[in-house]
Amino acid sequence: MLVLPKGVRHMPGYLSRAVQEALVEDVRQVVQEAPLFVPTMPRTGKEMTVRMTNCGSLGWVTDKEHGYRYQPMHPVTGTPWPPIPDVLLQLWRDVSAYPHPPEACLVNFYSPDAKMGLHQDRDEIDFSAPVVSVSLGDDCLFRVGQSTREGGTKSLRLKSGDVVVLGDEGRLCFHGVDRIYPSTSALLKNGGRINLTLRRVTYPG
Numbered sequence: 001m002l003v004l005p006k007g008v009r010h011m012p013g014y015l016s017r018a019v020q021e022a023l024v025e026d027v028r029q030v031v032q033e034a035p036l037f038v039p040t041m042p043r044t045g046k047e048m049t050v051r052m053t054n055c056g057s058l059g060w061v062t063d064k065e066h067g068y069r070y071q072p073m074h075p076v077t078g079t080p081w082p083p084i085p086d087v088l089l090q091l092w093r094d095v096s097a098y099p100h101p102p103e104a105c106l107v108n109f110y111s112p113d114a115k116m117g118l119h120q121d122r123d124e125i126d127f128s129a130p131v132v133s134v135s136l137g138d139d140c141l142f143r144v145g146q147s148t149r150e151g152g153t154k155s156l157r158l159k160s161g162d163v164v165v166l167g168d169e170g171r172l173c174f175h176g177v178d179r180i181y182p183s184t185s186a187l188l189k190n191g192g193r194i195n196l197t198l199r200r201v202t203y204p205g
């Protein structure tokens, strides 16, 4: 059996096919209002391979000039992010064990050749809330390590409907997506993978 780092929870098949389909519709609406943008790395300006957008009162963005950050506006349209869909707010209540709602839902779209390098989610202020992540569409190879770059990593395949929670001592574990397995799901008509990452950014109150 694959033993994950403490505080890292993988819930395979947590969302039913019907809920996944409803979520895809929700994401389509979010993307209509807040189009996918091309994130670029701080300083180098190198383009990431995923396309992003957000919903919630805050969204995670990155660009060459200002780096990683949260902001209330879409970086291209300049308008506020659309609200987080109810299904995701309910998911957060069900799995986060955190008594306040998430503020940000990052939407990552992976085409078959996209990936995400090993990183920590650490642009938030309140680390007592977990990161809750949903996979939709094609499978991916997810890698998770310790809270420092040293120490080994474990790889696991995430499938459509899986939920991963990084909480407690797992909150700052390094993680990334090594590859997408094309055509492994029929959920998205044009293939690819969507990842939805719910986060609390600020302290409540």
Ligand SMILES: O=C(O)CCC(=O)C(=O)O
Pocket (backbone or CB within 6 Å): 106, 108, 116, 121, 133, 142, 175, 176, 177, 195, 197
């Ligand atoms: O796509 C994933 O499963 C992980 C995404 C992620 O780690 C992030 O957006 O910070």
Ligand SMILES: [Fe+2]
Pocket (backbone or CB within 6 Å): 119, 120, 121, 175
């Ligand atoms: Fe992350």
